[in-house]
Amino acid sequence: MADRALVRPEAAEEGLFSREYRTATSSSAAVMFLTGFAALAVVPILPMAARDLDGVSLFPLVAGCFVAASLLGGVLGGHWADRSGARRPLAAGMALTVVTLVVSATSTSIWQLAGGRFLDGLAAGMVAVSINTAIGQAYPERLRPRVLALMSACWIIPSLAGPPVAGLVSEWWSWRAVFFGLAALTLLPALVLVVALRSPSWQGAAAPSDDRPPRPPLLLASMVSLGAALGQYGVSGWDVHHLWCAAAGLGLLACAPRLLPAGTWRAARGLPTTVLLRGLASGTYFTIEAFVPLMLISERHLAAVVIGLAFTGSAVLWAAASWVQGRLLEDRPRHRLVAVGALVMTAAVALAVAGTLPGVPALTAASAMLVAAVGMGLLAPSLSVLSLSHSPPGRQGYASSAMQTNQNLGQITVLALSSAVLNACLGIGASELAGYGAAFGLLFVPTLLIVLFAGRARSTGAGVAAVARRSEPSSTGSGSK
Incomplete structure (x- = not known):
């Protein structure tokens, strides 16, 4: 495949401390930090949100929607990044992350919360794959271990502080405040990262049409994700409606072995x-x-x-x-x-x-x-x-x-x-x-x-x-x- 590195070859030898590398690395680190914080802070408050929205029976759907959508988001983001560079799917994923946090924060029903978690999973799948692709495209091989180590280290503080802070905020204020706070905190680094990736040196040229990777099974991945969501809803009750949804979800999940x-x-x-x-x-x-x-x-x-x-x-x-x-x-x-x-x-x-x-x-x-x-x-x-x-x-x-x-x-x-x-x-x-x-x-x-x-x-x-x-x-x- 044609070389589509996001950074000029000569810039690759300047190391992590050039201005462009500093901006992109610090922005990516901030995004990973807040992604980890959001992922670990949201999970402990979901049971409280489900209880307040009278949707405890549908909690498996709320919990499973994120995972179901991240499957599709990973396939979509990876294909998009392979064909046109990581900048666009990463920017789209970060923008969607902020929007979905607001959607979840304003939930008036368990269904809105489930929808917010589904979109958040889609965004998370795109962001995770896009950042890894950006590291592979933007950094020379000798620098990638350091950058990957930094991305992993960005999860340490969220794992220590995220869950108890979210628990305290939900106890003293509201679980909605956790979602609103994460949306506000994510907005600034998301904007900085999008601006950094708009720099001419970070523009990934699309590969020639005859050199692009084959299209992934996006339709198949969509069917499996939908089947997973229907299955989670179907097992939340035992009436005919729920059983039909469970059967439909099981039928769609039958396509999963092809992946x-x-x-x-x-x-x-x-x-x-x-x-x-x-x-x-x-x-x-x-x-x-x-x-x-x-x-x-x-x-x-x-x-x-x-x-x-x-x-x-x-x-x-x-x-x-x-x-x-x-x-x-x-x-x-x-x-x-x-x-x-x-x-x-x-x-x-x-x-x-x-x-x-x-x-x-x-x-x-x-x-x-x-x-x-x-x-x-x-x-x-x-x-x-x-x-x-x-x-x-x-x-x-x-x-x-x-x-x-x-x-x-x-x-x-x-x-x-x-x-x-x-x-x-x-x-x-x-x-x-x-x-x-x-x-x-x-x-x-x-x-x-x-x-x-x-x-x-x-x-x-x-x-x-x-x-x-x-x-x-x-x-x-x-x-x-």
Whole structure:
């Protein structure tokens, strides 16, 4: 493909401290900081918003809309950036982010909040892919590790401060103030970044028409995203209308295997199993992250600030476990670390179930979030390393895309199944806590399947340990997991 670097070749040798690099790097860092802050700050207040809008039964739809839309946003943003440079999709994504935060802040119904979260997921998918593409197009290879490290570091403070600050603001003022505040804070760096990218040296020339990448399956990705959203709505009730929506969503999700490597659903050895395990692990973690706070707020009446602290602790423990697997356990076989991480997540599921029992302290369920984060910190980076080792030459991007796609599908599917179990229990007259206990109990299935199939993801390549040493710790949150 023709060279479409966003920065002049001679400017690439000036390093990160030229004026153009300083402006773009600082603006991108500010965008990533606020993206992380928004992603981690919004999640703890969503249960409170759903309760105030009389939409607790539709909470799975609100939580799942972001993930469903980010799948489409990633495909759209990546294709747009490949064909015409990262400037336009990044600017469009940032503008949409500000608008969607205002839409969510002014919600008068659970449906408006769900719509805002869907558009926010679309924007988040575009922004994440566009920033990574911009780094690849704008910076020389020797500078990319430093820039990527800076982008990762931008999530540290949000993971520590975002959830408790959002909890305090929602307790003392309103959950709407969190959305409005994030919109105001995001507006200025978004404008600065758009202006910086309008500089002539950052204009990405479009590739010749005969050298452009083939069109991605945007229609297919749209169908899968719509199916995911319909499925989340369908499992929120048990009348005929909801069942029809669930059936339609399931039919559209049947197209999802075409976005994944052949053999994913039958756990074929190598990359297909690695992709499958990423979906199972992400689905389990996302469901714990969504349902534990909802239960603690709606049934145990725990303060939102405590939920925020649980999210903060999860972020810290995820990062710590990632550091351990990348430094202290770097010589261990990756598939074994995947199995160990899944066993830790099985313990987290047990804590979540125990937290629904009468007489058991509410903080028992909250601790499930912390333990699950440790498991994901061991498991997720190891799966990323395995996916790279299984990638055909020159197809690392395809492997990364498949991992991201099934991560989103796993989150949507496992959350939908758990929601269906919860609503089925409520439909037969069980108590709310009993329903949550059954929903959490379902999560034993994916964690034990990961333990069972981890060996099928084993890598025989010699470069796995070297790749592991270069792997970066993962960060938590609805848009980054």
